[in-house]
Amino acid sequence: MLEELTIKNFAIIDELTISFEKGLTVLTGETGAGKSIIIDAIGLLLGGRGSADFVRYGEKRAEIEGLFIVEKNHQVLHKALELGIEVEEEMLVLRRDLTQNGKSICRINGKLVTLGILREIGQTLVDIFGQHEHQALMQTEEHLLMVDQYAQKQLSKTKSEYEGLYEQAAVLRKRIKQLTENEQEMAQKIDLYQYQLQEIENAKLTPKEDELLEEERYLLTNSEKLFNLLQNSYQNLYGEAKGLDFLSNAVSELEEAATIDKDLKNIHEQITNSFYLLEEATFSLRDRVERVDFDPERLSHIESRLNEIQQLKRKYGTTVEEILEYASKIEEELETFLHKDDQVETFKNQLDAVWLDLKVEAKAITDIRKQAAKQLISFIHDQLKLLHMEKAQFEIRIEDRVGLQEHQRYHRNGKDTIEFFISTNTGEPLKQLVKVASGGEISRIMLAIKTIFSSHQGLTSVIFDEVDTGVSGRVAQAIAEKIHEVSIGSQVLCISHLPQVAAMADTHLYITKDESESRVRTQVKTLSxxxxxxxxxxxxxxxxxxxxxxxxxxxxxxxxxxxxxxx
Structure with a gap:
């Protein structure tokens, strides 16, 4: 459950901390007081879309933080473990900061995470059910997603395998299309690739060649300076009254001193060894001075070669390695184009094999959906009776896509079209839900669906944001009872304008706003x-x-x- 929520500098909220309890918590207050702003803040905390507009005017950032307590076997604990997030005592602290420039900073238990991870975790904790979901129910493409959500556990593995096969088939169809359509375009590509490949091959590039040439060019450009530095170093070390001469005298003096004080023997040996090492290094320095040479012809050749490589970089890549990779890529493409008939045949055989597997997985998905739909229909009928829609008949129709070529009948989610049908009165035929349901009926149907889904998803909290719009009387009472039923043994937060729902609350929070220092502030009070x-x-x-x-x-x-x- 959501134990505590802290909001700072968010919209009209300057700073607010709210503690929540189990059961049904109802939030009421005048329009514009900030009820929906609190729900918006929770939505952002769960990974919703952010905007710089949410940051309170005059502030640098908005901060939202929520403490969640979950059960020991909750799915979010396994997910957190997979993501490397440490969880102690089944507590999760989600935090999201929004800056003035629209940037989001997300943390879970103090660890920085991406917005995607925050959303992945948040979706397992809270389900926010608002008026916009009525619109989802009125879109037939959403019906398939709702059935799949209900059958998620049974569908997960099969659907994942199907999606992989669908992607493979899409790639193979694209390759076949490229090879069999637009002969003129392909001929142009062959000419272009042959020219590009010849140009790169003629350059005879070697890996890291540009880096090595730039190092050599730098050395040649600075050869005179290098000669002077090395010559001066050598002259300071070798010769009469130079570094090595003085060090040699020191060795001789210490050798005699060690005959007097035996404790100086180790020092004499150390300096003697250093003398010989330095002498050897000095001779190496002399040899290096003699090898320094300025070669104008070599420098000119390097400049020319680097210019040639630079011209190739402008066309084919920012490094020699990228140029060589590009050459390898177009060589493969060229080979495919030049032997396209063989390639097409190979791709078609591969597509046929993938297609056979895809059909098997698609049928398995359909079978799982049909079985889940039967259960879902039964559960929805039970819920609708409790919401005073006793005469309603609800049906989920799962059909193949028709009027298309075979491969077009399959889509990313299988081969099915799913649509909800309903009859709200005795004697009336079943009709498309999107065409016959009223606003109040839609609210009840969606509440019935959410009641069922909340028991299958293992969520810690469910939020209802003004789902009672368009209802009154005994229907309002039924909705109030249904919302309370969902809250039994869990946590439900509900924004409502219905007194029936407010009367059912275990905790009642009253939202107000006041104005001080020419600024509006939202406040929350727990009512006695x-x-x-x-x-x-x-x-x-x-x-x-x-x-x-x-x-x-x-x-x-x-x-x-x-x-x-x-x-």
Whole structure:
């Protein structure tokens, strides 16, 4: 569960720390107070898309940090271990900073991670269900993804194998198309590659040649300076009254001194050895001076060769190695083009083999989906009855794509099209959900689906962001009871404008905003029992709280308590 959330310099929030409890926590307050901003902050903490616009005006960065407590066998612990994130006492601290320039800095338990890793971890902790998901339900392409999400455990391995085969088939089809279409373009490529390959081969490049030539050019360019430095060094060491002469005298003096004081023997040996080493180095220095030579012709040749290599770099790569790699690549391409008939035949045989395996995996995916769809339909019917849609008939239709060539009937997710159908009244035929469901019905269907999914995903928290839009009366009460049902044994955070949902809350947070020093600030208060009643009364009346609305609010709370005790 989400134990604690800290938000700093985010939108209209300057600094806010909220502690959360298990069960159902309802967030209410006037429009614009900051309820959805808190949910937006949680969404960013879980890896949502960030923007510099979220940073509070006048501040350098926004900071969001959340403490999550998970069960010992929660899937996120295995995922964290795979990613090298240390977890102690089943606690995860997620942190995300957004800077003024839009950069994100993400951490999990103090370790810097990418936004992708933060999202991967976050998706296993919290599911945010908002009004935008109603739109997802109204898009038929999302229906397949929902079924796959429900059957994720059974589908995972098979779908992964299918996707690999699908990629192989796509690559092979592309290669065959390249080799069988546009003869003129291929002829032009052959001419171009032959010219480029000949140009590179004529240059007779060797690895690291440019680096070695640049080193030699530098040496030749500075040969006069090098000669003078070496000559001066040698002259300072060798000759009468020079370095070695003085050192030789010191050796002689110490040799005689050691006959007087035996303790000087080791010092004499050390200096004697140093003398011989220095003398040998001096003779090597003399030989090196004699080898220094300025060769204008060699320097001119190097300059010409480097210029030739530079011309090739402009065309084929930034280094000699890249040029040689490019040559190897186009040589393979050229070989393929020149023997295209053989290559096409090879690719077709490979594609046929991949296609056979792909069909097997696609059928396996379809079978798993059909089995999962049967279970999902049954569960959704059960949930819809509890949401006062007793007469509704729900169906998931899984069909092959038709009217296309065989390879076009297969897509990245298999060969199926999936669409939800529904009949909301007795005697009416099943019709496409996207065409017949009202806003209130969509809310209930989505809540039914989320109720089922939350029990399959092992999430620590579920967030409902104003999912009760467009409902009232007994339907509102049913939604309130369903949301509370999801919260049993887990954690649900819910933004709501329905008094029925607020009455069902285990914890009620009231969001307000005030203005001081010409700035707006969001504040959060945990309501007492009396304050809960007053807030529910405000939600009922909309304007003025009266004794009658208070009485109604108390009745709602008593009904909610009775429902909880019954469960």
């Amino acid at each position: 029992n009396e304050e809960k009643t007053n807030e529910i009364a405000r939600m009922i009346s909309g304007v003025e709280v009266t004794e009658l609305t208070k009485k109604h609010a108390q009745e709602l709370r008593q009904l909610a308590k009775k429902h909880k005790n019954f469960i």
